[in-house]
Amino acid sequence: MNELHNATQELHELKAKLVVYEKLIEELSAPIIPSIVPDTILVPITGVLSVERFMLIQEKIVRRIADNNVYTAILDFTDISTLEVENNMGYESLSRQINELVNILSLMGTETIFVGFSSTFAQQLILSNVADFSQIRVYINFRAALQYLLEQKGLEIVEKK
DSSP states (O other): HHHHHHHHHHHOOOOOOHHHHEEEEHHHHOOEOOOOTTEEEEEEEESEEEEHHHHHHHHHHHHHHTTTTEEEEEEEETOOOHHHHHHOOOHHHHHHHHHHHHHHHHHHEEEEEEEEEHHHHHHHHHHTTOOOGGGGGSSSSSHHHOOOOOOOOOOOOOOOO
């Protein structure tokens, strides 16, 4: 009887640890990084995307924007593979989620910029025919997006002598 009680207790403790570790993984899988450009954040998205995970990322971004003066959010999809999207979320769902995020952030006064879409990734999003991507600002990489933002804000990076 005592062994059963100990095993049950151990199972509850392990489940509690699992919940803590899952929350930690969620936090680390889409960190929000302040950019060198004022009022701008970078969100590198890694790992496997699902509708639920994208919604968690969206929620995290919205909270950060509401708590701070963030006028630009750059989402980096460089580490997301087309195979992962096809197998887990599908391009139609991803298109809807991207469109929803852009609309939410726009209503909050925040511009959304996307970087890191491969040619195949971009083609699949367009072929999904779900969202109008003509209004979405996209750059090949983070560096190009930063150059755009620096120009928009009248800033420049000067090499130190």
